[in-house]
Amino acid sequence: MTLDAPDHDGIEELLAGYALQALEGEDAARADRLLADHVPSCVRCRETLADLRGLTGELALLAPPREPPETLLAALRRELAEPPVVRRRPVAAWVTAAAAMVVLGLSGWNAMLTQRVTRAEEFQSAMSEAFFTTANPASQTVQVSAEAQAPTRLYLAYLPDGNRMYLMGSGVPDPREGHVYWVWGFRDGTFVPIGAFLPHDGLVVLRIDAAPGAFEGIVIADEREGRIGRLPGDERWATRIG
């Protein structure tokens, strides 16, 4: 690790609290901003996060082991026996998304995605998952917003062979009144809505349940809430994947 950033001791102190999930208020907001802005592109911080994650795993051994009830494994077996979620097959993910669009129709997509607008209570959960993804050295990070669009910073993070992507960012302005941001995946000139969000005090952490290999790129558009067309509306940001 290098010592080229004078504030890295302070960042490590913040990340230590974050790894323990012991932050709140302004500290939590600072950590969220760090994880959205700085960590994805900082090798040292990614290594620090990985070490802290390891330690939180080691400390677990201090808890006395307990025998879980047999019903727990039985419940998991039932879950495993259910039809598999789309995973490890990017093309299948695309086909499934397109098929779902046909089956549900645009109104079906509309209802489904409206329900998926990021809520505050889901924010921390998504951030926790994004934390594990960005701490993984195999993860890829793509800048979605252009430098000229600062202070808005949006990144897309994912594992190349994973089945999810995470859209993270800060300084994201609210959409127009009565509107939300929709994320569209595109491939071969066809667009599919894959997520929707509202910034949370300018912050965005959105889990997108789609394989990165399923799309050539994404477009984020300002759309009227409760409506969706066949193509993105007022395009705000876009990037290619991979």
Place this chain on the structure above:
Amino acid sequence: MPTGGSHDGGKDHDQSDLFLHGRLRAGDREAFEELYRRYARPAYGLAYRVTGHDLLAQEVVHDAFLALWRAPEAYDPARGAFRTFLLSLVHHRAVDTVRREERLRRRTERALNLEPTRDEDVAEGVVEEAWLAGRREQVRRAVSTLPPDQRTVLEMAYFGGYTQARIAEELGVPLGTVKTRTLAALRKLRRALYEREA
């Protein structure tokens, strides 16, 4: 790179975990069940210690293992032992659960002790693999070398699920002091548990 596996038998088990994880990525249910057999007990013990509630602990372990099944690629072998990844995931979910369930603040004080009492050290009838017990002892020794004030903030955050601000309030010390003690504790543990293995 921390492996957590230089102790007796640990490296062999780490390699075995990697093999099972590779099979898991291919959708092998038997590999999943073997990993469950290995880690369900420490996972459940951790979840129970943090939540203080059987049903919530079951929910935490269930969700963690299901997440592992659905997204095994979230674990990268280059970043350390599979065991630490999984148990870290369990801890995150356990703390999330505690935060949702404020009523659990009434749980017993024993949940706040890093050093368990002798009779709850390993519950009767729980069979534990020797190498895992060895690693547990290493972690205990490392934690025992921490100054009391550093141990206190660590145990309140890790097992108590307290935020640093709450810890500062409870201890009557500045928030900055809690942050400093937390970082110092984790740095010492990192040196004790990882660097000697390099």
